[in-house]
Amino acid sequence: xxxxxDQGKQDTRSxxxxxxxxxGRTNPNVVALCADLVGSLKIExxxxxxxxxxxxxxxxxxxxxxMAAGLTIGGKIPFASTFxxxxxxxxxxxxxxxxxxxxxxxxxxxxxAGLTLGxxxxxxxxxxxxxxxxxxxxxxxxxxxxxNQTKAATIAIAEHHGPVYLRFxxxxxxxxxxxxxxxxxxxxxMLNEGTDVTIIATGHLVWEALIAAESLENQGISAEVIxxxxxxxxxxxxxxxxxxxxxxxxxxxxHNYLGGLGESVARVLASNHPAPQEFVATQDTFGESGTPEQxxxxxxxxxxxxxxxxxxxxxxx
Amino acid sequence: xxxxxxxxxxxxxxxxxxLRMVHKVNSGHPGGSLGCTEFFVALYNxxxxxxxxxxxxxxxxxxxxxxxxxISPVFYSVLARRGYFPIExxxxxxxxxxxxxxxxxxxxxxxxVRVASxxxxxxxxxxxxxxxxxxxxxxxxxxxxxxGDGELQExxxxxxxxxxxxxxxxxxxSTVDRNGQQIDGATEDVLPIGDVAEKFxxxxxxxxxxxDGNNLEQVVAGLKEAKSRTGKGKPVCIVMxxxxxxxxxxxxxxxxxxxxxxxxxxxxNALEQNPETLGDY
Numbered sequence: 001x002x003x004x005x006d007q008g009k010q011d012t013r014s015x016x017x018x019x020x021x022x023x024g025r026t027n028p029n030v031v032a033l034c035a036d037l038v039g040s041l042k043i044e045x046x047x048x049x050x051x052x053x054x055x056x057x058x059x060x061x062x063x064x065x066x067m068a069a070g071l072t073i074g075g076k077i078p079f080a081s082t083f084x085x086x087x088x089x090x091x092x093x094x095x096x097x098x099x100x101x102x103x104x105x106x107x108x109x110x111x112x113a114g115l116t117l118g119x120x121x122x123x124x125x126x127x128x129x130x131x132x133x134x135x136x137x138x139x140x141x142x143x144x145x146x147x148n149q150t151k152a153a154t155i156a157i158a159e160h161h162g163p164v165y166l167r168f169x170x171x172x173x174x175x176x177x178x179x180x181x182x183x184x185x186x187x188x189x190m191l192n193e194g195t196d197v198t199i200i201a202t203g204h205l206v207w208e209a210l211i212a213a214e215s216l217e218n219q220g221i222s223a224e225v226i227x228x229x230x231x232x233x234x235x236x237x238x239x240x241x242x243x244x245x246x247x248x249x250x251x252x253x254x255h256n257y258l259g260g261l262g263e264s265v266a267r268v269l270a271s272n273h274p275a276p277q278e279f280v281a282t283q284d285t286f287g288e289s290g291t292p293e294q295x296x297x298x299x300x301x302x303x304x305x306x307x308x309x310x311x312x313x314x315x316x317x
Numbered sequence: 318x319x320x321x322x323x324x325x326x327x328x329x330x331x332x333x334x335x336l337r338m339v340h341k342v343n344s345g346h347p348g349g350s351l352g353c354t355e356f357f358v359a360l361y362n363x364x365x366x367x368x369x370x371x372x373x374x375x376x377x378x379x380x381x382x383x384x385x386x387x388i389s390p391v392f393y394s395v396l397a398r399r400g401y402f403p404i405e406x407x408x409x410x411x412x413x414x415x416x417x418x419x420x421x422x423x424x425x426x427x428x429x430v431r432v433a434s435x436x437x438x439x440x441x442x443x444x445x446x447x448x449x450x451x452x453x454x455x456x457x458x459x460x461x462x463x464x465g466d467g468e469l470q471e472x473x474x475x476x477x478x479x480x481x482x483x484x485x486x487x488x489x490x491s492t493v494d495r496n497g498q499q500i501d502g503a504t505e506d507v508l509p510i511g512d513v514a515e516k517f518x519x520x521x522x523x524x525x526x527x528x529d530g531n532n533l534e535q536v537v538a539g540l541k542e543a544k545s546r547t548g549k550g551k552p553v554c555i556v557m558x559x560x561x562x563x564x565x566x567x568x569x570x571x572x573x574x575x576x577x578x579x580x581x582x583x584x585x586n587a588l589e590q591n592p593e594t595l596g597d598y
Contacts, residue, residue, distance in 0.1 A: 060476035
């Protein structure tokens with residue numbers, strides 16, 4: 001199986017911060033907004049180097065989304081950032097009307113998504129944001145898997161005209177994608193070719209999928225691992241090509257199984273090539289306080305859960 | 318610059334447009350539209366510096382954002398008569414396949430509209446963003462916005478009001494249409510808004526009032542006065558008192574015509590009170 005090496009654990013939000021630093025130096029139209037969470041979003045360097053291009057809005061996310069929409073009028077490319085919960089659910093109507101329906105070139109950049117926010121608990125652990133955002137017509141939805149990919153995605157979305165939801169997280173996780181890998185919106189990445197089962201993973205679950213695939217290989221099961229970083233538009237072809245070969249699929253995401261990547265994959269399969277599917281995702285529940293590792297274990301979102309799902313789906317082939 | 322009589326003629330013609338648009342499709346919001354007719358006519362024909370044609374970025378010209386999007390009839394009529402799109406297109410208001418949606422939107426590419434509005438309380442934030450973009454671009458033109466008084470019940474406004482003052486967004490002129498009415502009745506009965514001018518003042522805005530927002534000369538003077546107060550470190554607010562349904566006697570002094578179209582007889586009566594001036598579409 002293809003070997004991946006952790007280049008040293010880093011948080012994906014720092015990838016966002018590094019991407020913003022680079023954009024600040026290379027694209028004069030990029031502006032940043034933040035709702036009292038500068039340190040959490042890791043954009044200190046961007047602010048330090050471009051103070052006139054930073055808008056601190058305070059704890060006022062609705063105003064931030066509206067201002068971001070307005071800043072596009074005049075050619076700015078606003079990156080509006082806060083925690084995923086406050087970047088989506090709290091301001092859904094502002095995003096819907098002032099950004100998505102108005103086709104504004106706003107990048108909604110959301111940190112601390114999912115359970116791995118940890119100890120703050122369910123008030124802050126949104127597990128519904130992918131669903132909320134992918135349902136908006138015209139919205140691009142991206143959930144990168146590590147520091148390098150988040151940095152590359154941040155830089156790539158500045159070149160894409162239209163609203164984007166970029167989702168990343170808080171904890172330090174394995175950083176394993178190549179540092180110079182080009183980020184292509186909507187293009188799935190083949191991480192490991194296999195023949196028995198397809199594992200389609202996004203975000204923090206990609207590394208877990210690779211660990212699971214290695215363990216499965218030791219049991220004589222050949223797992224294909226695909227990294228879907230763009231949930232919308234979805235790379236239908238990559239999914240279908242793989243599942244036509246393997247005949248079954250496991251999807252893995254740090255999100256509710258309702259509305260997430262799994263449902264998007266199921267739609268593609270149901271319409272084109274029905275196949276058994278298992279969902280590694282939260283089961284229509286809120287999270288709770290705990291360490292990220294404890295939560296991922298309790299809610300079935302780690303490599304062990306993926307492995308079990310593979311063994312289950314293989315029996316349904 | 319048009320003279321006062323020409324503007325007054327335009328006011329009457331816009332009223333006719335509003336009434337005929339709403340009547341044709343038996344839906345839409347005539348009350349607030351009629352109340353703000355003088356404001357729109359003055360703004361687009363006497364106050365704002367506008368380029369020919371329309372581009373979304375609007376660099377090098379003043380911008381306007383309508384936050385209370387339900388008064389789209391007056392917005393559309395004034396945009397059409399200012400030359401943004403053919404006047405005949407007013408005939409398509411609220412019809413299927415029209416660019417003149419029930420509430421204004423950019424989605425169908427109608428020239429003159431820069432953001433969707435209708436879900437209330439969002440326009441001031443957008444206007445602030447556009448005003449900040451102007452500053453970044455070194456563009457010394459202004460951003461205007463209009464808000465209903467009932468709309469101030471939406472909390473997002475107060476986030477925006479606080480932001481604009483705290484960050485010295487002094488190229489912004491936000492007008493509040495103080496007609497005292499909303500769908501369920503008088504604003505002070507539904508949820509009291511109180512002294513709007515005082516509220517903006519304590520938030521740090523420079524505030525002026527237009528006592529009769531249906532007096533064209535007062536509106537022009539008020540808007541010009543507001544312009545003269547920009548660039549001085551404070552956002553400018555105009556509290557403009559208007560009469561909903563102004564110009565049609567049976568639509569005034571009530572909230573009944575907020576979102577109701579006139580019957581055939583009522584339309585005839587209303588049009589008789591506003592004789593054709595510049596030609597119906």
